[in-house]
Amino acid sequence: METLQLPLSILLSFLLLLLPTSSIAQNPKCSVQDQGSTLEVLHIYSPCSPFRPPTPSLSWEESVLQMQQEDQARLQFLSSLVAGKSVVPVASGRQIIQSPTYILRAKIGTPPQTMLMAMDTSNDAAWVPCSGCVGCPSSAAFASAKSTTYKNLPCKSPQCSQVSKPTCGGGACLFNMTYGSSSIAANLSQDTLTLASDPIPNYTFGCIQKASGSSVPPQGLLGLGRGPLSLLSQTQNLYKSTFSYCLPSFKSLNFSGSLRLGPVGQPQRIKFTPLLKNPRRSSLYYVNLIAIRVGRRTVDIPPSAFAFNPTTGSGTIFDSGTVFTRLVQPAYIAVRNEFRRRVGPKLTVTSLGGFDTCYSAPIVAPAMTFMFSGMNVTFPPENLLIHSTASSITCLAMAASPGDLNSVLNVIANMQQQNHRVLYDVPNSRLGVARELCT
Structure with a gap:
């Protein structure tokens, strides 16, 4: 059986069929809706998403079958997390693929560089492709050399013990991890992360230097899990380990919802x-x-x-x-x-x-x-x-x-x-x- 190589392309023909036909022809203005501690959440096939591929030639039936194959791979990945294993064989021989469906705008560095990062509640650490990364998607990369607040974390830093498979390279903390079908090698780094109107100095994340496989989200990932390097853990004083999201329907015009960080403004009747x-x-x-x-x-x-x-x-x-x-x-x-x-x-x-x-x-x-x-x-x-x-x-x-x-x-x-x-x-x-x- 063939190996899936394009995990971000499989939903589109199905989604286009769900959309009102007028929405495809429209070109909505994609103004940034982030404000306060609330970020706009975009579906990867939103008209405002750069990851929206050209209309594929798949039939509806073919696109649904591919959707299911990707979802099965996501479940395989979750099962591997539960089992405490990095990789579990897939019965069909298909790659283990997982690609989150929703993205948000984040800014990294000084001056800030905008990245459209995947939102994933089942992962912890944030990571982005960095300039010069070998094997990373070519969509965009974080230029760490252009940020005046960027630094690599040393091997002796407490954060280094919280990543998987840490190693030392010239005194800097390096780590390797698997994500879906991909292997990632990264420097453990810190820089200012800005979400909506909130700057978060000295945010710890992985600066990817090398990647293989097809699962790396093109501009990185923001983990909303509960682990020690997650957004919740690193912003406890700011957001009190509280967040909510509202995911847009496939039928919505712009595929856009919201991520609300912190206890302020959360629904009372819930x-x-x-x-x-x-x-x-x-x-x-x-x-x-x-x-x-x-x-x-x-x-x-x-x-x-x-x-x-x-x-x-x-x-x-x-x-x-x-x-x-x-x-x-x-x-x-x-x-x-x-x-x-x-x-x-x-x-x-x-x-x-x-x-x-x-x-x-x-x-x-x-x-x-x-x-x-x-x-x-x-x-x-x-x-x-x-x-x-x-x-x-x-x-x-x-x-x-x-x-x-x-x-x-x-x-x-x-x-x-x-x-x-x-x-x-x-x-x-x-x-x-x-x-x-x-x-």
Whole structure:
């Protein structure tokens, strides 16, 4: 089977079909919307994103199949994090690929250089490609020599012990890491990071010198996990380890939402569920999913399907980088069967790649409620279905966790999170969700 080489190109034809046709022809003014401690979040295929590729020649069916392959690779990466391994073999021999779907503007250095960094809630350290990087995408690179506040961190710095596989080179701290299918070699560095109107001096990040593979986001990554080098840990005094985001719908004109940093301005009327702690993988945001309701019926799902186990990594996480929600097989089969029953047992069900509940005739879909400890989140049909305007196919946009990967994770993914404000309140160890129009 061929190896995927272009992880950022696979969603476009599907997304273009979801957009109003007028939006493709329009050229919206891409003025910066960042202000205070709130940053604009762009989908990688936003008209304002430089990563938006030219329209591919893929059919809708082909693009959905590729989307699923990338999502499966993202799940493989998350499974490798849970297992504490840097790389886990993929059954098909396909590269392990993960590319976050949303980007934000960050400025690094003095004078500031603007980078469009990927936002990833399942990773910690920030890193950017630096000038002269071998194997980095050619989109843009941070010119450290032009920043008067840039410095390399020495081997004896406390931060050096917090990165993976640190080594010494001329007294400077160097480290290697894997990210999806890529290997990265970087200098551990510090410089001023500016987010919206907030300058953060002496921010520790990786200045990438060498990269291989196809998973490195073109202009770097900002980790929103809970580890020691994450944004939350490095800005505790400023942002109090609190942030929220609102991810735009694929149907929105500009694919733009927002990332709100700090406790100020967060929604007051919002329900919370406790965050669970997994010492083996502290960066992932685990929650306690206890039941799923399709329409008005609570589906009969064995409790073991949702059980949280820090040793095996099983349980449920919120993740901004996975597109479609995945449930472990016993949970998914039960939910899917009830969905089919509610839509109409006499309707012909077809499949499309990993989506096994598709219809060629118009359907009326039920809402779906995910019931967490202390919080219910009801997803309307727009968060549950993907449509092809070309061939009139509608599919339930969820799937079982890939069985050949031995996946134990339920992943609440970004399509289901769209048009919701998701609030991460780490000091109080809780996560909140409220309905909000994100664009």
